Structures are given as C-alpha cells and as structure tokens.
Amino acid sequence: PLAPNSGFLLDYEAGLASRAFGSGVEFLHLEASAAWFVPLTKPTPQRQFVPFLHFRHAAGWILPHGDDAFLPAPERFYMGGQESVRSFLFDGMGPRDEGGNPTGGELFWFLSGELQYPVFGPLHVVGFLDVGNLAASPADYDPGATAFAPGAGLRLYTPIGAILLDYGYNLVRNDGDPVGAWSFGFGFSF
Numbered sequence: 001p002l003a004p005n006s007g008f009l010l011d012y013e014a015g016l017a018s019r020a021f022g023s024g025v026e027f028l029h030l031e032a033s034a035a036w037f038v039p040l041t042k043p044t045p046q047r048q049f050v051p052f053l054h055f056r057h058a059a060g061w062i063l064p065h066g067d068d069a070f071l072p073a074p075e076r077f078y079m080g081g082q083e084s085v086r087s088f089l090f091d092g093m094g095p096r097d098e099g100g101n102p103t104g105g106e107l108f109w110f111l112s113g114e115l116q117y118p119v120f121g122p123l124h125v126v127g128f129l130d131v132g133n134l135a136a137s138p139a140d141y142d143p144g145a146t147a148f149a150p151g152a153g154l155r156l157y158t159p160i161g162a163i164l165l166d167y168g169y170n171l172v173r174n175d176g177d178p179v180g181a182w183s184f185g186f187g188f189s190f
Helices: none
Strands: 009-015 029-039 050-066 107-120 121-136 147-157 161-169 180-187
Touching: 121 161
Parallel strands: none
Antiparallel strands: 009 029, 029 050, 050 107, 107 121, 121 147, 147 161, 161 180
16 A cells, blocks of 8 residues: 555645745745556456556746845755656756756756566566756756656565665766766655
C-alpha cells in the first residue's frame, strides 16, 4: 500500500509573497505536477509486482514583481537529480554563475516516461527518458537548452518505500553539462 503501481496524482501549488504580508520580496509562484502509473498486466495476490509505465510532468513559473523584482536564490526553481532530469546531479541543471554554480531559474518544465519491469520479486529494472528545461527568466528561455536524458536503473520496493538507483545520459550537452550522472533515492511512488 505504500508503493502503489497504478493510479494518478495531480498537484497544483500557488503562492504569493508581498510586502503587504510582511515579506521582503514580492513574487507569485505557480507550479503544477502530475504522475500517472499504468500497470501493463493486472496484479494478483500471487503476482503483486507487475510491469508498469510511469509518466511524470511538472512545470512552474515564478513572477517577481514590485520595485526591484528581486528573487532570492532559495525561492528559485532548481532541476537535476532523482526527481527531475536524472542526467544531472541534484540541482545541477540550468543557469550557472561565472564560477559554474547553479543559480536556479524562474521558469521550468519537465517530462518523464519510465518502464519498470520486475526481475525478481520486488526488484525492478527501469528504462526512462527525461526531458526538461530551466530558464533564468521567461525572456531567457532557450529551446536549445532542453535536456534529453535516456537512462536505466533499479528499484527495490520495500514495505516502507522504494530504493532507487539510476544513471541518466545527456544526449545533447551544452557548455558545462556533464556526460551523465548517477542518482540515488528513497521514497514513495506518490
């Protein structure tokens, strides 16, 4: 029950920071995500682990406003790692400063498709394709900076969540992008 392999989840989030509410900065934060799990065969009591497809999508936009339209680094979107484009290290994708450090962005989108196939009980092999983009601002959005990351991994489903290990490869590399990256995680499907 803690690691479902069918169903869908929709999540919408909106936030407003304003000096009227005591904030030091002003911005509107909009974000939406969806996940869909599609079993390829029907689970039975004898065969609980079945092959399934997992699709994810997320997008977000932060609109700074006010006198200076400043957006602090912790409020920006970051991508890379197990929960987004897995060919980058955690928070390692997107705009960077002169030292090569990630600076985050105001606009992102992400798509992922994944096939999980059981090989031995709760152990699954995984093939995936992640696609996404992160821009410093809407004016800086560059379709040529879209990351395409095919990869493979393993999932071990336990009663308290799944242990995840993946390797994603960057098909197209921009300056400073890695060839690929390993990502490790632990958590729930939803």
